[in-house]
Amino acid sequence: MSRKTVFLTALLVVLALAGCGGGAPDVEWTLGVSGAVSNPLTLSYAELADMPQTDLSDILMEKSLGEDTTGDWSGVTLDEILSEAGAGEYVSITAVAGDGYAIEISKDELQDAIVALKENGEWIADSDPDHGPIRMVCPYTPANRWVFQLMELQVNAEAAGVPDDAAFKITGDVETEVGWTEEKIRSMDTIEAESTNKEGETSTYTGVRISDLLSKAGPNDSATTVVFVADDGYSAEAPLADIEACADCIVSFRNQGGFSIVAPGFAGNVQVKGVVEIQVK
């Protein structure tokens, strides 16, 4: 092989690498991750491009205007981004776009969601800059959730307020009064607790830790007491600090529906059956 041929071959290889190397374009853009996270993030476009990329194929986008489309998308999974930001349990994400558009998307609708950098194999930044450089892709949901010019993800940890059909609520001297439907409480993380009754029989109960529920309401510093209120009007008090420190005190699920307080080691009158409310005082 002549030197000239070697040189030409090398040149071609370099050119080919430059043309087909798949390197992300040089884009100035950041994605903020804020809200209920332990480690708020500001990810640059280059950092997103360096994270593990996931491909989604033949994903239908249902548009409210014009024809629906099907396409392939690649990017970073939302789970990956949330895990890096230290997000815990959350109910929804508010996705904010560069032009001020924003939408709150519930957790159910974020199944398989990615922050996409590529559409149909091409960098969105190059192929469709008006809808880039990064875009939420939320499969199985309408296009208004596929936020383009994505700039910020705000993590919403808990439902604000008490819904009308709440089966259980925490009220009183708390930062935010909260309430949940029976279904919602039963879908939360549960633990098992053993408790022994007056007759000396030990049973195992399943339910949600009371301290976890209290933390969602955020008792104020001035609060000292909790009052468990039952659906028949019965109520019983316990010291707030003791309940907060109790690792196996739960709101247990009753077979016939509804809830009971199971507080191992606490007096019998605190084991309130049919509890519907915790008042913090």
Add this chain to the structure above:
Amino acid sequence: MSENIRRLTALTFVFLLCLGGCGQKWEAEVIAPYGGSLVVNAEFLEGLADFADEERGVPLERVLWTAGHYAIERLVITEPEGARHELEWAAVAEDAWWKDNGEVEVGGEAFPVAGVEAEPPELLGQVQARIIDIAPTAAAALGLPAPDQAAGTALEAPAASHVMLLFLDGFGYQRYTEALDAGLIPNLGALPEPLLGLTEYQPSTRVGSAALLTGAPPQVNGVDGRSVRSTEVETLFDVAAAAGLQVSAVEGEALAFNLRGAEVQLSGDRDGNGSTDDNVLANALAVLDAGMPDLFLVHFHGIDDAGHTYGPGTLEDEAVIREVDAAVGELLQSLPTDTLVIIFADHGMHLVEEEGRLGNHGNLIVRDMFIPIWVVGK
């Protein structure tokens, strides 16, 4: 000799090509509502290319709107040979196009056109207010200047310490009168009668929001279609925020339009009951509990959602109208005195038969363009 023949042949060929390629000049006249007319030709249509459907052409309504029409009852299209097409506009508005070859296509039938004349609905002569009047009205009540591009005028209203803007998405004037007659809206019905209002084209949430906030029509604020989500033009919220006033907004699940200058709270359907209006109400009441802002926008989306899904006038739609009326009643009760309340819609809704939806809006028709506007003091 043969050279000359070749030249002549070439020249003839070029001449014929020119005839074939350049002979498609056409021109038509659209009568404007208050005299005068708009000349439509290929060049004019090219200027509306942003709104064109690739295959079908420019929506005929876009041309009519550009000519100055706000609502159309009947349209008469005259062909160059004199044939006339009389169209009930509400029946064909969504499927009428102006093609770049000069033909108009309505419901799949294409014909050449020389003139277009629109007959407005009688109601147009009774209009008392426009959506672009709302920003100047709110600004005047708060002692602020209107946004700098505002073309609307301040409606009669008392000065107030607070202004509440209650945004009932999709609750057009006809739906209001139907709901009133059906006894669905005891709270709204107890207020003084609303003004007969007019929104801007294309009647939709973003176009309405921009017109509402800037006091300027789409041609000025730049939000002329459903896909534009922000305006560069000064808004009521900009003016209020610059004056140091507290501006808050409670929205549904999405902030469909940039509410720059306001502290915005979204209200997703966190309780999963299929509606965001209860979440909007809860968040709005929480804001009022904490102290009424100087300027407060609350946007209920349920009537629009139900209208799209079930169609206006259905039982499901009526149930939502009742709920929104109850929410309005609760909010009005919770407002402090010395508040000016402006209740309005952004557009209306008409029946359609499409896959996935039974109601839509976006046309120059009474059901879509006319809105109620209440201006009441508390």
